[in-house]
Amino acid sequence: MIDLHYWPTSNGHKITIYVEEAGIPYKIFPVNISKGDQFKPEFLAFSPNNRMPAIIDNAPADGGAPISVFESGAILVYLAEKTGKFMPKDVRGKTKAQEWLFWQMGGLGPMSGQRGHFINQAPQPANAYGLERYSKETDRLHAVLDKQLAGKDYITGDYSIADMACYPWCVSAGRYGTTYENYANIRAWMARMAARPAVAKAYDIGKPYESQRASDEEAKKVLYGQSGDTVKKAGG
Numbered sequence: 001m002i003d004l005h006y007w008p009t010s011n012g013h014k015i016t017i018y019v020e021e022a023g024i025p026y027k028i029f030p031v032n033i034s035k036g037d038q039f040k041p042e043f044l045a046f047s048p049n050n051r052m053p054a055i056i057d058n059a060p061a062d063g064g065a066p067i068s069v070f071e072s073g074a075i076l077v078y079l080a081e082k083t084g085k086f087m088p089k090d091v092r093g094k095t096k097a098q099e100w101l102f103w104q105m106g107g108l109g110p111m112s113g114q115r116g117h118f119i120n121q122a123p124q125p126a127n128a129y130g131l132e133r134y135s136k137e138t139d140r141l142h143a144v145l146d147k148q149l150a151g152k153d154y155i156t157g158d159y160s161i162a163d164m165a166c167y168p169w170c171v172s173a174g175r176y177g178t179t180y181e182n183y184a185n186i187r188a189w190m191a192r193m194a195a196r197p198a199v200a201k202a203y204d205i206g207k208p209y210e211s212q213r214a215s216d217e218e219a220k221k222v223l224y225g226q227s228g229d230t231v232k233k234a235g236g
Helices: 010-022 072-083 091-120 128-148 161-171 184-194 197-210 216-224 228-234
Strands: 002-006 026-030 054-057 067-070
Touching: 002 010, 010 072, 010 161, 010 197, 054 072, 067 072, 072 091, 072 161, 091 128, 091 161, 128 184, 161 184, 184 197
Parallel strands: 002 026
Antiparallel strands: 002 054, 054 067
């Protein structure tokens, strides 16, 4: 059984997609990030970066004590290696899937998030440079993905953890200022992803938690008011 510490964000959806696709038994433990659940000591004990998702595998492959994993990319790799599903076993295929997973982790996610921050939170025009910077980079990354998908059903050809990592960030692209009218390959790929029953179920799982979000002003203080001092205080 996997304990999944989760909230319905782009990164959270990655893991519910995987466990649904792979048929792994799991139990959800909600982490309401808009109310600060990610700073509770019991959560920080296994997710020290105060971010979700995180998992605890109560039946690891080595038969030993439970293993905890934080960071969504690391969780996808861990689960793929545990189950032998959705990551190629040959060195070339595995390398390709991991390339695109890390591309999302280091590029598509962070750049989209920063673009969204400057669109939705940062005052303009004082922060016009930041908005322009992240908008251009996010657009560049989507062009890279669209080019990679040319002639393919999925990012590396076969369905893999790379698709599970990228898809949720593309689904939420509207709030980050991205449209796909000029990205035909991404649109076709997103339609294929949305048609997968496990993907649809993963998104349905998150819907009941949407109404539990804190108010916008309360959430802003929690999500955007953190610093090094916050970490030091949380650590006791």
